[in-house]
Amino acid sequence: MPTVKAPARRVSTYKIVQAVLGILFAGYLLWRIYVVFIGSPTYGADTWARFIIAGVVLGSVYALIAIGYTLVYGILRMINFAHGDIMMIGAFGGYFVFEAFKAIPAPTLANPKLTFLDANPILSVVTAFIVGASVAALGGYFLEKIAYRPLRGAPRLVPLISAIGASIFLENAGQLLFGTQRRDFSNPVILTRGNGWNLPIGGTTVILPYTGVLTVAVSVLLMIGLYLLVMRTRLGRSMRAVAENKQVAALMGIDVDAVISRTFIISGALAGAAGVMWGIHLGLVYYYVGFLPGIKAFTAAVLGGIGSVPGAMLGGLFLGLVESLGPGILGMSFQLADVIAFGILVLVLIFRPTGIVGEVLTEEKV
Amino acid sequence: MKKQLRLAVSAGITFGIVTIFLFLIGFTGTSGDLLADLFGNKNAAPFLGLTPQMINMLIFLALVGLWAGSYGSRKSKGQMDDPWSPAVIGGLTAGLVHGILVALMAFLVGTLNLRHVPINMYLASVLPASIKMFLLGYSPVQGALIYFSLFTLTGFLGGLLSRGIGRGGWRVRLMADWKNAWGRFNQTSLIKQVRGNRYTRLVIYGVLLVLVFLVPLVAGVYWNYTIGTVFIYVLLGLGLNIVVGLAGLLDLGYVAFFAIGAYTMALLTAPAPQHLMWSFWIALPIGVVLAALTGLLLGAPVLRLRGDYLAIVTLGFGEIIRLLSTSDIMTNFSGGPKGVPNIGGPTLFGKPFNSAEDFVYLIFLAAILIIFVTNRLQNSRIGRAWEAMREDETVSRAMGINTLKQKLMAFAIGAAFAGLAGALFASRNKFTGPEDFTFMVSVNVVAVVIVGGMGNIPGVIAGALVLKGLPEVLRELQDYRVLVFGALLVVMMLWRPAGLISSSRRKMDVEKDTGVPAPPKEGGEK
Numbered sequence: 001m002p003t004v005k006a007p008a009r010r011v012s013t014y015k016i017v018q019a020v021l022g023i024l025f026a027g028y029l030l031w032r033i034y035v036v037f038i039g040s041p042t043y044g045a046d047t048w049a050r051f052i053i054a055g056v057v058l059g060s061v062y063a064l065i066a067i068g069y070t071l072v073y074g075i076l077r078m079i080n081f082a083h084g085d086i087m088m089i090g091a092f093g094g095y096f097v098f099e100a101f102k103a104i105p106a107p108t109l110a111n112p113k114l115t116f117l118d119a120n121p122i123l124s125v126v127t128a129f130i131v132g133a134s135v136a137a138l139g140g141y142f143l144e145k146i147a148y149r150p151l152r153g154a155p156r157l158v159p160l161i162s163a164i165g166a167s168i169f170l171e172n173a174g175q176l177l178f179g180t181q182r183r184d185f186s187n188p189v190i191l192t193r194g195n196g197w198n199l200p201i202g203g204t205t206v207i208l209p210y211t212g213v214l215t216v217a218v219s220v221l222l223m224i225g226l227y228l229l230v231m232r233t234r235l236g237r238s239m240r241a242v243a244e245n246k247q248v249a250a251l252m253g254i255d256v257d258a259v260i261s262r263t264f265i266i267s268g269a270l271a272g273a274a275g276v277m278w279g280i281h282l283g284l285v286y287y288y289v290g291f292l293p294g295i296k297a298f299t300a301a302v303l304g305g306i307g308s309v310p311g312a313m314l315g316g317l318f319l320g321l322v323e324s325l326g327p328g329i330l331g332m333s334f335q336l337a338d339v340i341a342f343g344i345l346v347l348v349l350i351f352r353p354t355g356i357v358g359e360v361l362t363e364e365k366v
Numbered sequence: 367m368k369k370q371l372r373l374a375v376s377a378g379i380t381f382g383i384v385t386i387f388l389f390l391i392g393f394t395g396t397s398g399d400l401l402a403d404l405f406g407n408k409n410a411a412p413f414l415g416l417t418p419q420m421i422n423m424l425i426f427l428a429l430v431g432l433w434a435g436s437y438g439s440r441k442s443k444g445q446m447d448d449p450w451s452p453a454v455i456g457g458l459t460a461g462l463v464h465g466i467l468v469a470l471m472a473f474l475v476g477t478l479n480l481r482h483v484p485i486n487m488y489l490a491s492v493l494p495a496s497i498k499m500f501l502l503g504y505s506p507v508q509g510a511l512i513y514f515s516l517f518t519l520t521g522f523l524g525g526l527l528s529r530g531i532g533r534g535g536w537r538v539r540l541m542a543d544w545k546n547a548w549g550r551f552n553q554t555s556l557i558k559q560v561r562g563n564r565y566t567r568l569v570i571y572g573v574l575l576v577l578v579f580l581v582p583l584v585a586g587v588y589w590n591y592t593i594g595t596v597f598i599y600v601l602l603g604l605g606l607n608i609v610v611g612l613a614g615l616l617d618l619g620y621v622a623f624f625a626i627g628a629y630t631m632a633l634l635t636a637p638a639p640q641h642l643m644w645s646f647w648i649a650l651p652i653g654v655v656l657a658a659l660t661g662l663l664l665g666a667p668v669l670r671l672r673g674d675y676l677a678i679v680t681l682g683f684g685e686i687i688r689l690l691s692t693s694d695i696m697t698n699f700s701g702g703p704k705g706v707p708n709i710g711g712p713t714l715f716g717k718p719f720n721s722a723e724d725f726v727y728l729i730f731l732a733a734i735l736i737i738f739v740t741n742r743l744q745n746s747r748i749g750r751a752w753e754a755m756r757e758d759e760t761v762s763r764a765m766g767i768n769t770l771k772q773k774l775m776a777f778a779i780g781a782a783f784a785g786l787a788g789a790l791f792a793s794r795n796k797f798t799g800p801e802d803f804t805f806m807v808s809v810n811v812v813a814v815v816i817v818g819g820m821g822n823i824p825g826v827i828a829g830a831l832v833l834k835g836l837p838e839v840l841r842e843l844q845d846y847r848v849l850v851f852g853a854l855l856v857v858m859m860l861w862r863p864a865g866l867i868s869s870s871r872r873k874m875d876v877e878k879d880t881g882v883p884a885p886p887k888e889g890g891e892k
Contacts (some may be wrong), residue, residue: 014670078674079674079677079678096488099488146856147856147859147860150860151859151860154859154863156674157614157616157674158859158863159859160616160674160677161616161812161816161855161859162855162856162859162860164618164809164812164855165813165851165852165853165854165855165856165857165858165859166852166855166856167852168809168848168849168851168852168855169849169852169853169856170852171852172846172848172849172852173387173391173849176390176391176392176490176491176845176846176849177390177391177489177490177491178488178489178490179490179491180490291805295678295681295682295685298678302678333693333694333695335689335692335693335694336689336690336693336695338685338689339686339689339690339693342682342683342685342686342689343682343686345678345679345682346668346679346682346683346686349668349671349675349678349679349682350667350668350670350671350679
């Protein structure tokens with residue numbers, strides 16, 4: 001389709017309103033930061049350190065989920081609404097691994113009540129991650145095969161509605177299978193939530209939890225792995241080619257359907273790993289556990305410019321920090337952390353749908 | 367041959383997994399109750415030591431087995447037309463695989479149950495009683511054998527039934543005959559006269575109206591309440607139909623406007639947080655106008671986005687409103703998580719008019735009003751602009767449609783309808799709180815619109831009746847309602863994206879390509 005140059009652009013009232021609102025908001029934010037840090041500090045340095053630790057850990061989980069959204073959006077231009085529920089599947093995978101290992105006795109002379117889980121914490125955690133990621137990857141594969149593949153080439157609303165349906169289906173299947181109660185993720189004793197290194201900050205000690213460090217470490221490792229996969233391997237190259245242009249990629253001999261399928265497997269595995277992290281660090285799994293992180297990770301993906309993998313990582317980290325620091329800085333109740341996340345989603349989509357670091361998208365993409 | 371086998375094995379595995387899933391979510395037991403309602407044999411005497419519930423469950427599972435067999439024996443591409451061997455091999459193989467999977471599961475679950483492993487601690491729906499019922503009271507080995515033979519047999523039968531007797535042949539012929547007969551019936555002069563006659567239409571509408579006004583008198587309180595709920599969803603569906611169906615804007619935060627209508631009614635008429643206690647009749651239009659205004663306010667910045675981004679932003683708005691209404695900062699203003707009790711009802715000529723029955727009348731009136739407005743809008747310039755926008759925004763803009771203005775109009779009108787529904791809902795329930803406005807409400811309404819048929823009024827009504835009414839009639843399905851919603855959304859998109867009752871304009875779109883001219887429309891465009 002030949003593009004037609006737009007006539008000389010006049011500044012629309014919309015743009016002016018946007019700029020004014022933006023400046024007002026930035027001013028308010030600066031004022032709040034001044035008040036909170038210099039004017040009349042509400043919290044000490046130790047509290048801020050706790051917020052930052054919580055934010056970074058949460059952000060690294062969001063980043064992993066956001067990568068899944070971004071990969072799929074980059075290739076199919078569709079929002080995989082059920083991605084959060086794939087994460088739920090992964091979380092349950094990890095949960096059942098821990099429960100199973102906990103049921104196996106591994107008595108020693110010193111401790112006759114020792115379980116396999118506590119005796120082999122490293123093996124248990126690795127198994128949990130592998131099982132969680134594979135179950136979620138399977139889920140992603142079948143999700144694509146059943147709910148999305150037959151709809152390729154349909155109008156854009158059709159696969160989205162199908163995705164919403166799949167999400168509701170998965171959530172309720174989870175509810176009917178595993179019940180409505182919130183289950184405690186039984187970590188190995190070493191990884192008991194709340195345990196960690198003590199950092200002396202601001203006169204008191206701040207705990208740097210082991211689970212948080214584990215989460216961030218695994219997340220960084222997976223992101224490096226993904227980067228290598230996308231940039232260095234044959235599959236990564238074909239993924240980038242398909243994202244660029246499906247038809248041409250097919251002409252170059254790439255099996256587009258297989259690449260899409262593998263993309264869903266990869267993003268599912270990442271979400272599954274994120275689910276296991278969620279369980280290990282935050283401790284609760286239930287059928288609805290994926291909904292909020294899913295939407296927030298989508299926010300993160302949009303923040304970083306949907307379609308860009310580094311953008312999703314940055315966006316995830318940023319959103320995690322905003323969520324934990326935001327209520328403190330804005331002086332709001334901590335109940336409203338989710339409102340801040342959703343508010344950012346709405347604001348970014350309205351004012352800068354290309355994301356903060358994003359490329360300039362054509363209208364067709366937005 | 368090999369291909370046929372592969373097809374059959376994959377069919378068997380699929381149906382095996384589906385059957386196991388049905389057992390794990392407890393649906394096999396429920397199917398027994400459900401069929402008992404249908405057959406009316408709930409209290410029949412046990413037969414061969416099997417309760418009627420077990421027999422019904424076996425009937426249900428046998429039907430699944432038949433389906434698996436017929437699915438496994440379907441023709442692979444480029445196959446010779448030899449009906450018997452694929453029927454036997456395909457059906458039998460699918461049945462065998464299906465049977466083996468289910469038998470394994472039955473054996474495993476039964477053995478675990480015999481050893482008193484608390485399965486339902488992890489799989490909530492697998493209670494010892496339901497395991498016992500699934501095994502029909504037999505031992506795990508016997509139960510496994512029963513299911514193995516059941517599915518092998520039904521798979522074989524299913525293959526025979528669908529292929530051996532000429533799969534495709536009789537079904538296609540039957541459909542064609544039916545279509546022909548219906549067409550001929552429609553073309554007879556008498557029917558044409560009756561259908562074309564304006565008076566007959568008036569009579570039909572009159573009869574419908576009388577029926578509608580008689581029903582609440584006959585139905586009891588419970589049914590009036592249910593009918594009211596269903597028709598609130600009709601109102602919501604008709605409102606969202608304008609936004610999604612006509613203008614093509616997917617709004618996942620529709621519940622926000624419903625909430626605004628409800629909270630306006632609640633705060634203005636209830637004694638609790640605001641001490642206003644205005645009349646219902648004043649609060650109602652205020653709720654509608656406020657909802658429409660919010661629609662305009664939210665819509666103005668948001669509607670520049672397209673498709674899926676719009677869906678997510680509206681979802682965000684809906685969640686923000688719900689989170690705010692649950693949070694503590696709103697407690698003094700709107701009751702917070704406790705909600706607003708003692709909402710006032712309407713009075714008519716000085717008498718209270720607020721029983722469940724009276725509200726059914728009110729909701730019917732509102733529905734008729736909305737149907738009238740939607741109908742007029744749909745056939746007006748605005749409605750055509752909406753539909754043009756839905757089909758192709760760029761082209762419609764090139765045609766001189768101010769798309770932003772039209773989108774805002776659709777959004778505001780849809781919001782106004784939701785506000786009306788919300789106000790009626792709050793007043794009827796006499797209580798409203800944040801739990802009434804979860805994301806699931808938005809999803810339900812989207813499901814009503816999509817399942818019924820986007821962009822057409824009878825479709826939306828049918829959708830609301832099917833999705834909200836059927837679960838009330840089939841109470842056993844209650845637990846599975848939302849699950850079925852989700853599956854229905856996917857299935858509808860895969861098989862019938864136009865909905866149960868597809869709108870005439872869409873139908874014309876489809877028929878255009880077949881080379882057969884679409885029949886001239888009666889009425890409407892004269």
